[in-house]
Amino acid sequence: MHIRLQRNAGVPIVKQIYQEIADRIRSGLLEEGALLPSVRTLSKQLNVSPMTTVRAYNQLESDGYIVREQGKGTFVKRTEKREEKQKRRLKSQEWQLSIPDYLPRAQYWRQQQLFQTDNLKLPLSVASIHPSLLPQQEFNREVQKLLQNDSTPLFQYGPIEGDLEFRKAAANYLSSRNLSLKPEEILVTNGSQQAIDLIARCFVGQGDVVVTEAPTYSTAIDVFRERGATIIPIPVDQEGMRIDSLITLCDTHPPKVIYTIPDYQNPTGAVMSPRRRSQLLEIAQVCQSVIVEDDPWSETSFTETAPAPIKAQDQEGHVVYIKGFSKILSPGCRVGAAAASGRLMDRLVAAKANADLGSPLLTQRAVASFIRSPQMPKHIKRLKTALKKRRNKVIELLSNYAPQHVTWTVPSGGINIWITLPGTINADELVYEAKKESLSFLPGSSCYPGQPEFHHLRISYSYLEENQLELGIRILCHILSSSSAGTIATRFPVF
C-alpha cells in the first residue's frame, strides 16, 4: 500500500489518509482481516504527526472499516456479509503482502468478484446489451467475409494509432453526429476504458485536479485515483453537470481534466443541455483544461437525437471525444475511437505505444467493415426500438411495484435507470439480499469519487432477456419493500 498525500490540495491530510485506506478496503485491495501499519509506522512513513494518523484511524473505525484489537493491532474489519471465500494464501508467498503497490481503487474488479454475474439469473448490474439485441448474424458474416478475402488482419501489426481503414470508417461514422473529423484525428483504443486511461496517464499526475460528475462512471474514478488526482465531484441534475458549481471552483482549483458523459449519463441518464455544453467548453478554454467527452451510447436516443457533442464546437483542441463500439455493437471486439487533435493526439499515440503497441488489427477491421455497411444504421434503428420498449416496461413495473419514497430517473436513451431510496436505506447492504435471489444491481456508492452516497442504485434494462427483466424488477421491488420496513444500520463498507 503506497499512500500518496497532497500537501497543497486543500483537502485535509486526515481526510486524504482516510480516503486512501477506505477506497482500498471498499475495493477489496486491502482484504478483510489484513493488518494495517501501526500508527507509529504509518505516521513515520507519511511524515505526519501521530495525531493525524490516529484521527484517520478513528474515523475509519467509527465508519465500520477497521477494528482495533488491544495489544494486537489494527485490522480491516471482517464482515459476515462478505460471501467471497477467503483465498488461502500460501505461506511461502507471504512476502507478497509487503510489496507497496500503486492501486488505490478498483471497483470494477471488485464488482466482478462479488457479483460473478455469470452465475446470476437476474444480473441487473450488467451495463451491456444482450447479444440478442446486437446484429449477431450480420456482423459475424461480415467478419467471416473479411477473413475469406484476406489473412492480413491476423498476420500484421497495425500502426500504433490505428488502422487507416478503421480511422476512416470511424471519422465517417461520427460525421452523423455533426463531427467533422479527419482520419488522423482518430486514435483506436481497446474500448472507451483505454481511452480514459491513456488521457489520464498523459495528463493527470499527483495532485492534478480532475473534475467529474457525481455520480459518474465508476471505472473512470478508478483510473483517476490511480494517477493520484485530486478529484472534484460536481453534482448532476436533469440538464447534466451543474456548471454553476463548477464555475465557483475554477478560481481556486482550475481543472486540468474534466470528465463528462453528456448523453444519457452513466448512471443517472441525464442529458447535458446545449447551453451547458457551450459553457463547459468556455470553462475549458479559460482554464486550459482537457475535456474528456465519453459517448458510449448516444445513438440510442428514444426521442429526438441527442444534442451535438461538445467536440462539435471545439476549435482549439480541448476535447477528446470517445466513441465506444463495445456496448452498441461488439463487446467481444473491444474497439473504441478517441478523437483528438494536435499535440494532445501526439501524446495519446505515444502513450498507446507504451500501453500495448497498438490494438489488434483483426478487431479494428471487423468493426470498420461493419460500421460503414448499411447494416449499421438498420441495427441502430432496431436497437433503439428494443431499448425503448424495455425502458417503458421497467418504468411501468417500478410505478406499480416500487415502495413509497423510492424514486427513479426516466432516461431518454442509453441503458440505465438510477434509483434513489429513502436516506435511511443503504443500497450496499441490499446487495446481499439481492444475491440470495440471484439478482444484482450496482450500488450507487461506487459512482462517487469522494464521499459516497449510499441510498442509490443503478439498474440496466439492456442485458436481461425480456421475460427475465420483468421478474427481476418485481423481485427488486420486493427487496426494496422489505428493507424499507426494517431498520438498516448506517454506513457499511461494502463498496
Add this chain to the structure above:
Amino acid sequence: MHIRLQRNAGVPIVKQIYQEIADRIRSGLLEEGALLPSVRTLSKQLNVSPMTTVRAYNQLESDGYIVREQGKGTFVKRTEKREEKQKRRLKSQEWQLSIPDYLPRAQYWRQQQLFQTDNLKLPLSVASIHPSLLPQQEFNREVQKLLQNDSTPLFQYGPIEGDLEFRKAAANYLSSRNLSLKPEEILVTNGSQQAIDLIARCFVGQGDVVVTEAPTYSTAIDVFRERGATIIPIPVDQEGMRIDSLITLCDTHPPKVIYTIPDYQNPTGAVMSPRRRSQLLEIAQVCQSVIVEDDPWSETSFTETAPAPIKAQDQEGHVVYIKGFSKILSPGCRVGAAAASGRLMDRLVAAKANADLGSPLLTQRAVASFIRSPQMPKHIKRLKTALKKRRNKVIELLSNYAPQHVTWTVPSGGINIWITLPGTINADELVYEAKKESLSFLPGSSCYPGQPEFHHLRISYSYLEENQLELGIRILCHILSSSSAGTIATRFPVF
C-alpha cells in the same frame, strides 16, 4: 513537460534533469525548435538552485541537444538530418503546448514516425515475423470455423483476467516449457507490452528501483521511465545478465522489479545460463523483488531447447512470466499471457480492469483454439527451420561483406542480430544514410535505459522476404563500409 526528480536516488540532480530533457528530445516528445523554460523558471519549478539547471543545460548544449540564442531563449536544436515534416500547428491550439504531461520517453512511437516502415523496401528494424512464415491458412481457417459455430466471441465481454478457454489453453501450452500452471495463474494481456505495463503500474512508482539488462527491449524502458523509476542497467554477456554486477548493487539499491529476457535476449540474442537463472531468483527472494521474465520467442531455438524458465523454479511467487503470441503466431490478434500467482496476480487483474476492462474475447478464443490444435507444433517446427536458414544466410553475408572491426552476435534462436561498430561510428547517424537506400535498422542507443552507447545496431532477419534479405544485408554492409571510411561527428541526438 513534467520533470520528476528523485532526491534520494543516488543519481545527481543535474544528471536527472539532463536525462529527463534528453529523453524527451530523443523521443520527439520535445520537438525541434521548441522553447525550453528559462533557467529561472525551471529552477523555481523544480526547487533547485539556478546553478544546477545551468549545468544541466550546459551539458545538453555540449551534447548537441539544445541551443541557446542570446536574448531569445533556449531551444531544442533543429537538425537537418531530421526528415520528418514539421507538423503545422494551428495557432488556436497553441495552448496545448503548455499542458504539463507525464510522458518522458516514447521510443517505439518515435521509431514508427521516423522509419515509416510501410514505405521502406528493406525494413531490417522490424522485429516481427513475415506473414509467409506464419500459419496463414491454418489459423485463418481455425478462426472462421470458430465463428461458424458460435457468435459468442463477438458479442460477449470476457472476464477481466481472460477467457477460461484461453487460460486453459495457455497453461497447457506452457507445460511444454516445464511450467506447471493452473488456468487461474494466467492473465490475458494485449501482447507482452501490456503485461510489462500492468506490472509497472502496479508495482513501480517514483524512485523505485528497476533493474534491466543493458541493452534491452526499448519499449520496456519507455514504460519504466513513465512510472518515474530509477532504472539501473546491468550489462549482458553471452550468458545473459551479469549477475555479479547485480549482486554488488543489492545492498545499496535493492531492486523492486527486475526485467529480463532470458531466452535469445532482445537485442543481443544472449541466453541466460541455468546457473544465472537460479542466482537471479535467489536475489529476488533476498531483496523481495518481482522478476519480469519476458519470453517472446523461446520456441524458436535452433539447437537444443532453451533452458527452463526462471518461473519453473519459482515457489514463492516472485516471477511474472510473460508469453507473447504476437511474434510467433498472430501479430493481428495481439494476445499475450502473463503467469503470476497470489497477491501479485490479484493486483495485475485489478490493474487490467483499469486499463481496458479486459481483452477482446474474439482474439483470445482465436489464439486458444489454434495453440491447442496439432497445427501449433507443426507451425513452430517449420518456423524454427525457416528462421535458422535465414540466420545462417545473414551471418554468411555479414562474414563476407561487413567491413573490418565490425562484429556481431550469432543467436541460437529468436530473430535479432546485434551488430557492434567501431567506437568512432555513430549508428544513429547512419539511420539517415540507410533511409536513403530504403533500409532501416534499430540504432542500439534506444536500447539503453541510462547513458546510451551509440556504436551498436540491431537487425531482424525475420521480416524481409528471403531475396530482399540478401539485398538488405549487402546494402547495410555497404553503408557501414562507407561510414567507417569517413569521419563521423560524435554524439548526435537522433534517438
